[in-house]
Amino acid sequence: MKKRGMNRRDFLKLTGAGSLAAAAAGGLGGGLLTPKWVWGATPKVKGPIKIGYQTVLSGTLAGYGEFHKMGLLMALDEINAKGGIAGQKVEVEIRDSTLKPDDAIKNARYFVDSWGADFLGGIDSSGQALALAPVMAQLDRVLMVTHAATEKLTEDFVYRKGVRQIFRNCMPTYNDGNAAAFIAKDFPAVKWSTVSPKYEYGFTCWKMFQETLTRLKPGVSFVAESWAPFGTTDFRSHINTIMDAKPDGLYSTEWAGELISFLKQAKEAGLFDKVKYVMLPVGAAMDVLEGMGKDMPDNLWISGRYYFQYPNDKTNNEWVARFHKRWGHYPAYVSETAYSCVYAIKEAVEKAGSKDTKAVIAALEGMGMNSPAGHRVFRKEDHQAIYDVPWGKTKSDPKYPFKVMGGMKVIPAREYFNRPPFEGPGTMPPFK
Amino acid sequence: MQSYVHVILAGLSSGMFIWLVASGLTLIFGVLGVLNFAHGSFYMLGAYCSFTVLKYLGAGFWTGLVLGPLAVCAAGFVVERFFLRHVYRIALPYQLLLTFAFVLIFDNLVKIVWGGGALSPPSLSFLGGSVPILGRNFPVYNLFIIAVGPAVALLLWAMLEKTWYGRIIRASSSDREMAASLGVRVPALFTGVFVFGTWLGALGGGLAVPYVGLLTPGMGETIIIEAFIVAVIGGLGSLKGAFVGALVIGVITAFGTRFFPAFDMFLTFILMGGVLLWRPQGIFGTAR
Structure with a gap:
């Protein structure tokens, strides 16, 4: 080797x-x-x-x-x-x-x-x-x-x-939380759920996503959340939680190997047949794209802190x-x-x-x-x-042995980054 | 109904999976009296070796599952024959230190040979996919794991209780000197048991390849903690205890994650604490 x-x-x-x-x-x-x-x-x-x-x-x-x-x-x-x-x-x-x-x-x-x-x-x-x-x-x-x-x-x-x-x-988490909400507001999905890491990063992103999406699209609801501790290898109970709640959308800040395990197990359980709108703020990480290879389901929304084609x-x-x-x-x-x-x-x-x-x-x-x-x-x-990073949907490309980001959407960072002084009106998106 | 059944199924499959790892740990502790931290490393090596056979030699999953763990047995042999054998007679902390050293060595070995990044196996063709159970898909492979667990338990029971070798093993574990004076080659027997325990751990690793869907250096460290908890709850050294402990932990964790998510990380530890207060030797353990 x-x-x-x-x-x-x-x-x-x-x-x-x-x-x-x-x-x-x-x-x-x-x-x-x-x-x-x-x-x-x-x-x-x-x-x-x-x-x-x-x-x-x-x-x-x-x-x-x-x-x-x-x-x-x-x-x-x-x-x-x-x-x-x-x-x-x-x-x-x-x-x-x-x-x-x-x-x-x-x-x-x-x-x-x-x-x-x-x-x-x-x-x-x-x-x-x-x-x-x-x-x-x-x-x-x-x-x-x-x-x-x-x-x-x-x-x-x-x-x-x-x-x-x-x-x-x-x-920062502004992309994972705020920008994800900017993307999600255009979907017909109104009932959202999450499987995310049970620590600071997972909590803060989900909170930000919920708050921003609610401001952008009043009437959305958040029907299930399941928190996976660091080191989780078996996501089946978490997947059950989501499927029981019958949401329209799934938001997940699982990342790296745990995201790979989660996606594979969710695919086996048929989660992506039931839940059509899936947002993975760090799904465009290379380890995830390469790790999933051709097994990566199509049409999942992914982003990252940088993506090699943008x-x-x-x-x-x-x-x-x-x-x-x-x-x-x-x-x-x-x-x-x-x-x-x-x-x-x-x-x-x-x-x-x-x-x-x-x-x-x-x-x-x-x-x-x-x-x-x-x-x-x-x-x-x-x-x-x-700086700006793209969001897009997973799709096949014959040039790469893994799924790439298709239909890229770029929301300028200045439109969704929280602004100083970080509290009070006018500090969180959307900005007038 | 649907959600309860699926929670139980998820619990059974993860429980049986922990059992596969805990069985080797328990066997080695029960017979040799060694708490082998490196057992998680054998699990990891089993996964990596099976994956390598599967991916790079172009063989199928089953060939990988047979050849991978066999290769790891060689590592188990070296560890017991040249290192562990020398610390049986000295204090327990030295055994723990030695086996922990092997955890670090094997983790780094895996990083050198296979790289630090996660490896992700392709999905299975056979045993892949899922079947609908009460209107929701359940992976076929997990049903397979649920079946493999009791099969391994049965195999161990038959081997230890019904065969001549089993009797010799039990005799040597209860009194080494007596068995030796009756002509049993105890050191060779212990090597054999250790290698067999290694094989069980590595088999768990091989089976983990499609189950977890991911190989990472350090993957053995998470599972060894779960296996250890299971072994303690069931009673260190008791195979029956490990089997029951694994089932209980698997199902309770699945229920906890689904219905009491705020406590899911503590449930196993609460259970372990409760069992230790009630029966310090574990459910099926005997006081030593």
Whole structure:
């Protein structure tokens, strides 16, 4: 069996002394080498630039960590081959976040106190993000969150409590909750139900979906909810709950392997014959699309934090091609956010002319940047990146061994992202 | 009516599935006195090996189900013969540490060989699909699992109670020294029992491939906890206890998820706590 991937040793090798040569040999240099001496002449930023990145590398979700790494490594090689950040070499160390909140804090402390990280990145779980948030003010490094999606991170900690060190470049739950409601309002379905994860992420999305859909389409009702604990492999009782309630629509923020198990078991039980409108806010994740393969039912509405066929422009298409050539996979959304995380740090440091936390925060606030996922802007108030992602229906495409997103609908992020001050009238969609 | 019947069916199939894993765990504990945390890893390896046979050697599901667990038996042999054998005589915590070390080793081995991402098997052609029961579809494969559980129980019972080997195993487990002095090669016998227990775990893994529909490194860690709870409720070392425990846990969890969703995560632990207060040795356990 041929395994495409990397191990820790490859990784260290690349971040070590030989990284420039190795990356250049990898053919990733391109023609736009920034002459090192330009920055060398004004050595305001002292190198190397160290990024401590944590993601899940063990347990059932270890595949996500692998996809983070692929994106990170690409950014690292490209940037180092072109002279690094502000003329300084970039180094990354990756640690296993294990998805446990206390480990997230331990890792962050290790990165800052022992390893000497200038920046932190990663974080997969919402629970971890909320646990780490209060510590970030004390550690005083910029943390770029690339996967955890709870809106409470940016609304409560960044906006209300003023933890300015935290930024997030991935889609927050606004897409899972609010945008899903914008899509669902056009369906004839009025009775909705959910099977979702029994933790923060699942609860907050379902609440947001219900509230926004009710505002958009008064008269909808929510007839069943079934919460699957983390690690559920057998969804049959949850499927029974839904089928007993006879809803028109099913909304589910199950994700990764659990979504695959759920979809397969629901299909066996005939759920999709009974329930015609199915919304899966993270169903367009590559692990789910590839994992389901041809078994993925058609006409399920899916979205994600990034989807490799959107936007259909030069930057994205070339990136997807480079990614596929190197790793033999299409980029997962965490690959894109990990990749763009390093570029956001690069652009902010070069704009600030410094790697000091305060200066970088000031540079990142309101900063716009181009990335494979399209144009991102870091909103000044809550440090949330604003960018668009598509929704669409699963369909076959002879070019791919898995179902792709058809009939894409893009709702501009500015129309459905909650707005500061995040409470009171006019802060939640729809906006006039 | 329809919903009750389907809840019971869902409970039976998940219960029988836990039983398949708990049976090997219980057998090994009952005979060898070792609490084998790595049993979940054998389950995982069974799933991965069956899947590999099925997918990469182009063989069918049944061939995978036969060959996969057999391959895992080799791992079971190595673990018992070269490692576990040396810790029978020392304190229990060392056995736990050693078997837990194997959990980590096997998890990482799976990541190295098969990658960290989830693998998803294609749907079955035979035993795939579903049959309507009271107007709602129920997967044929789950009915098959409901049948396999009692079949394995029957096989174990017949083997232990009705055969000469069964008598030797029971004799050796109740008094190692006496059996040895009567000429039984106890170490070889224990290796045999361990490998057989491994096979049961790996068989559970092979059967999990279509049941769960997903293979992930670390998949053994979830199931081993359930199997362990079942074994404790039934009485550690009692196969009958594990069977009954698995049925009870399966059905109660299914009812809990459907009708008392707020408590579904606690029900099994409440049940375990209750049983331990009432009978610390478990329902069918004997005080040691």
